[in-house]
Structure formats: C-alpha cells, structure tokens
Amino acid sequence: MPNWEGIEDAATMLPRIWLTRVKDGDVWKPLRKIDCKALNESRGEEVLIEGGRAMADPKNGTISFNYVNRPSTKLMPATWFTKEEKNNNKKEFILHPLPEADSWQVELLYQNAVRASSSLGEGLDEILKEEVILESDPKHKVCVVRNGGLLCMRKRPKKSNFLGLGEIQFTLQRGYGQYTIEGEDDENALGDLTHAIFVIHGIGEAMWAKAEVSTLSMCEELDQLRITVNRKKVDAWKEECKKCEKQKQPKPPPPNRIEFLPIEWYDKVRSPSHSLVTSLTAVTLNSVPALRSIANDVIFDVLMYLTPEFCGAILNTVTTQIVELFSTFQRINPSYIAMGGKFSLIGHSLGSVIAWDILSVLKDNVEKEASKGDEADPIRIDVPGSPPRVRSLTTLDKEGAAENPLGIQALAKGAENDSKHGTWGPCLPKKMLQTIPFVPDLTIFLGSPIGLFLTLRGAHPVFDEMRAHGRSREGEPHPLSVSTAEGLQYIADHLQSVLSAYWGVVQHLFHPSDPVAYRIEPLLLPEGVDSHEFPSPIYLSPDGKSVRLHVKARQVGDQLFRNFGSFSAMFDTAAASAAAAAAAADAEAAKKKANEASDGEKTPQPNFSGCIKGRECEFQLGGRSTRVDFQIQPGVIDNEYLSAVTAHSSYFSNEDLVDFIIYSTRDERGVKV
Numbered sequence: 001m002p003n004w005e006g007i008e009d010a011a012t013m014l015p016r017i018w019l020t021r022v023k024d025g026d027v028w029k030p031l032r033k034i035d036c037k038a039l040n041e042s043r044g045e046e047v048l049i050e051g052g053r054a055m056a057d058p059k060n061g062t063i064s065f066n067y068v069n070r071p072s073t074k075l076m077p078a079t080w081f082t083k084e085e086k087n088n089n090k091k092e093f094i095l096h097p098l099p100e101a102d103s104w105q106v107e108l109l110y111q112n113a114v115r116a117s118s119s120l121g122e123g124l125d126e127i128l129k130e131e132v133i134l135e136s137d138p139k140h141k142v143c144v145v146r147n148g149g150l151l152c153m154r155k156r157p158k159k160s161n162f163l164g165l166g167e168i169q170f171t172l173q174r175g176y177g178q179y180t181i182e183g184e185d186d187e188n189a190l191g192d193l194t195h196a197i198f199v200i201h202g203i204g205e206a207m208w209a210k211a212e213v214s215t216l217s218m219c220e221e222l223d224q225l226r227i228t229v230n231r232k233k234v235d236a237w238k239e240e241c242k243k244c245e246k247q248k249q250p251k252p253p254p255p256n257r258i259e260f261l262p263i264e265w266y267d268k269v270r271s272p273s274h275s276l277v278t279s280l281t282a283v284t285l286n287s288v289p290a291l292r293s294i295a296n297d298v299i300f301d302v303l304m305y306l307t308p309e310f311c312g313a314i315l316n317t318v319t320t321q322i323v324e325l326f327s328t329f330q331r332i333n334p335s336y337i338a339m340g341g342k343f344s345l346i347g348h349s350l351g352s353v354i355a356w357d358i359l360s361v362l363k364d365n366v367e368k369e370a371s372k373g374d375e376a377d378p379i380r381i382d383v384p385g386s387p388p389r390v391r392s393l394t395t396l397d398k399e400g401a402a403e404n405p406l407g408i409q410a411l412a413k414g415a416e417n418d419s420k421h422g423t424w425g426p427c428l429p430k431k432m433l434q435t436i437p438f439v440p441d442l443t444i445f446l447g448s449p450i451g452l453f454l455t456l457r458g459a460h461p462v463f464d465e466m467r468a469h470g471r472s473r474e475g476e477p478h479p480l481s482v483s484t485a486e487g488l489q490y491i492a493d494h495l496q497s498v499l500s501a502y503w504g505v506v507q508h509l510f511h512p513s514d515p516v517a518y519r520i521e522p523l524l525l526p527e528g529v530d531s532h533e534f535p536s537p538i539y540l541s542p543d544g545k546s547v548r549l550h551v552k553a554r555q556v557g558d559q560l561f562r563n564f565g566s567f568s569a570m571f572d573t574a575a576a577s578a579a580a581a582a583a584a585a586d587a588e589a590a591k592k593k594a595n596e597a598s599d600g601e602k603t604p605q606p607n608f609s610g611c612i613k614g615r616e617c618e619f620q621l622g623g624r625s626t627r628v629d630f631q632i633q634p635g636v637i638d639n640e641y642l643s644a645v646t647a648h649s650s651y652f653s654n655e656d657l658v659d660f661i662i663y664s665t666r667d668e669r670g671v672k673v
Contacts, residue, residue: 016078030181040077141158187230194256195259196259196341199260225260261325265321323437326438361425424462444661447648509651537627
C-alpha cells in the first residue's frame, strides 16, 4: 500500500472539526475539542460552548455570545482542508476548510483510491484519471496525484495548461491534525461553577476597543485573566493530588470555577449618533490627533460622569446590563443559585466609582420600608431583614429643621448656623428605582479614585453623621455630642461603617504608584483625625500574611528611618513644643470663657488626636479581612515613577491580584486553592 501525503487523521470514520471566523478573509480557527464533540453529537441542535459563554447554531452556521457584546461569528464543519503556504514558508501552512458537500466527494475519491491500492484492489490507473469538480468552486477540481513514491489529493484549476505549467496547485489535508486551545484542558479539569463576577471597565475603553490600538480591551483582558486563574487553580490542585497520593490519602475534589462577566458601558453613551459625540467631534481641533484622541476617549469619560445627566445615564446603562446578564446567566445555569452560587463585583478605575454608586443606590432602595420584589417580579433582592428607615439626618434652614430620610442625597449636620452639605452617592437628576438584583458577596475596587470623588461630594461629614445615628438608634448618645473622652472611646472602639450590610465585603486594591488611585479608609474615620495617624494600607497577599522578603526588609528600613527621625528631632522640638503647648492652653482658656459667655448651648468639638495611635483599626466594609485599602507589593527593583506609567493599566495581569481573587472566591466546600 503506497504512502500518502497530507493524511493527518487516518481514522475510518473521520470526525468533523468545527471552525469559526469573524468575517470573510479571516483565518478559520478550530473550536475546543470538547465543543467539537458536542456539536458532532447535537444532530443540528444549538449547543452551549466555551463553558456557556457562547451558543453554537450548526443549522444557521453562526456562533452568538451570551455575556459580551460581540457580533456573531461564522461556523462551519470540515474534514478536508486546502493547505496554503504561509508567507512562502514551506514549513508553515494556512488551512482552508472545504464545505461539507465537497468534503464528502473528496472523501469518496480518497476511499476509492485506498481500496484500489490495497492487496485486493484493481490498481490506481483508473483512479488517477478520476476527478471531482468542487461545488463551492466550480473552476477547480480535485484529483489523486502520484508524486514520486507518495500519493496525495491535489486541488488544481479545472482547465489545465499544457503539462500544468504555471498552475497554482494546492495539496489537500485529511483532518485538521493535532491542535490545542489555550486554557481548554484547565477549564475542563475544574469543578462546578460557584462564583460569577461582574466586571465594570474604567476610563478609555472607547480607545482600547479600537482595532488599531494595541492595548487589550477589557474583554480581552478578562479572557486572559480567566485562563490564568484556571491554570493556577489546576496547577495547585495537581500538586495537592500528588501529596495525597504519597500519603495514600483520597484526592481532593477539583477546585471551583469562576466566571468573569464584562459590563461595557462606553458604547452605550458614546454612540456615534449621539448629539454629545457629534458636538464633541465638531469642536475638536484637527491638530495633534493622537493627544486629542486621549482627551476625547479617555479624560472625557470622567468629565461626563461628573455631570448629573450622564452620570444617571451611565448608572442606568450599567444597572440594566447587570440585570440582563444576571437573567441570561441564570438561564444558562438554572441551578446556580440553588447550589449556593455567589455573585460579586469588580470595578476598575472609573468603573469602581460606578460600582460604588450602584451599591449606594441599592442600599438607598433596599432600606425602604416597602419590600422589594414579589413572586411576580423577576428581580428579587435577597437581603437580610431591612432595618427601620433612618430619619435622623436633618436639613437646617432658617425656619427650622425638617426631618428627611437618610439616602444617597444626604445632608450632614454641622455646628450652629453651619450645615455641611454632602452626599456619599451619586448626584442624579432624578431618583434611580432600578437596582442590581443581588447583594455582592465581594466587591473589589481596582486603582480606584473613589476617595477623590467622595471628597468632591463632601461625603466625609456624611459618614460621620451616619455612623453617629447608627449608634443612636441603639439607644446610645450621639458620640460627638458627649464629652471628648467618651467620644474618643467610641471612635477607638467603633471604627465601623454602616454601609456593609448591603455591600458584603468591600476591598480596594491599588498599586502604590498608580496616579489615579486614592485611599478610602481615611474617609471612614471621623473628621479631625490627624493624617499621620491614618493606618497604613496593608500589602496585598492571598491570606493577608504572605509578604515577600524584600517588602519586609523595606518595611523594617522605613520604620527604623522614622524612629531615628523622631529621636533626632526630639531635642530640637522640645522648646517649640513647650511654647506651642502654652499657646494652645491660652487659646483653649479664651475659647472656654467665650463659650460660657455666649447664649445657648453649643456642641463641643471633640479632639480626636491620639485616638488611633496604638490601636488596630477594623473597618466593617473589609468583611473577613477587617481592612479596605490594600496596596500591591512592589518588585525588588521598583522605581515609582517608571511604575506609574503602567500601574493603572496592568491590574488584571498582576499575579498578586490573581492569587487574591482565587483565595477570596474559593469554594469552602472543596479544596482551598
């Protein structure tokens, strides 16, 4: 029996390989092997592929995506392929699939040639004269060609030149050959899907999503993040299995699977037909287009969000997408919630501010005395029993204090004839009624400017008032209206936030060189706490303890430097401190005398100096960790100015973040990876 060229799959029953491409002219790429097998067994019915992220329709030859806003791609099966040299390189080929009708005819000719060349066959003379005219390309034909001692299936023009001179011929290949899809084996090895994370992108997605820009879009980053998470989970699980085998113990169950669901809002508020985009294009100068593109596609996102109209439009867009994706996810995974599946949020950059505001709206609406949702309402919010509506914040005006419910548009009470206006939620033209349909188990802010936005909104005094009234509802006095000592004791023992009942665990992860990131924890402390008393952010690690050796060395060095500086400055500042203390005592005496002479009682202004020192702060927003602000551990050689260039755009590829997500979303019922 002669040898054949181009036979990659010698199976008698040749399996179909399913391929896809976005548009004509693109290279056809094979689907995952597990998806090809499912389609071959489907008998033409729709099949969920890629772990439920897409739906393949073999009848219509399309693939639609369930969780991302992408156009449908083309789908086709094939068993025979045309081999085309890639860039005139005889060792690399591009495979072009033959349609099924042509593949069947080519396969029949091949099988006839195999039988004719067998021991009981009649020889190849007649077979070499046969040819198949391609239905998809009537100008070409396929025939069996003897090339030295090899036989091959060759595609050539139907009308050949004399002796075939100058003809462009292609060798056909049977079967696609061995191939691997990145991440397929790891995802197949994982256990049940137990955690779904909605990810909200930040500024500049309109630019990163452009085909001519090399920076990955959020969807592409999440694809890579999913692959990395799955690989690290499976690698750790395999190591654990090896240990169990050596100890002759049962193998642990496979780790849980995590799904990342991107929330894209930029294209909804930046439609080319939108009047805002039209006006922006009209007023943009034609000079330095690259820089103006950064201003229009990146910086402009922040300016838009600062306006109430577009802030409301973006929040409604994101909330609607989450609601729709939540419904789609449940349809694809109908037993997910019943099996204890959890939902979480990740917000990057401006996306973290959007996530904060969405959670603010959720708390504001859930706290209503009327229950949210019923059996006929598809949006059910599963939360603990709602506490009584808070009605302690008051609006101060000349006609007296009018009692208002505490919501996202809050007014913090200050001293007499002085009201501190502020809000901890978004400033909207009208109240939002729609909320996300779940309470997140975990909310992660990445490189967040929330601290800056809350400062601009005047949220600090609002948090103080909310904390105070949350305490007074329990029958205890307002901590800022009692003596300073009692106020200090309250602040020291109750550094908590009243928001976490509806937010789950909230944690802010940032690179210390990220120019966009601002801290959150100082705003959760009372106004008046000195900045040098703020607790330092803790370094990010999966378990909160594994700090690298070079980071520990840096911490020790910084502490020694601070201690030495304090010691050397002690003698130099002794005289100045004594003078300052005397002046402060005189000022306090004068202030006390003035207060005694004035009419009416005034709320004493507590002094919080020293209330944090020596105490470990615990923020309820941090949930299991008791902290909110986490900074990514720097490298061994890490220049903060050079790191600042890429710090804000490299979170999803950061190994510490990957480990943190794996640890925080692990399935307690299975192996702890």
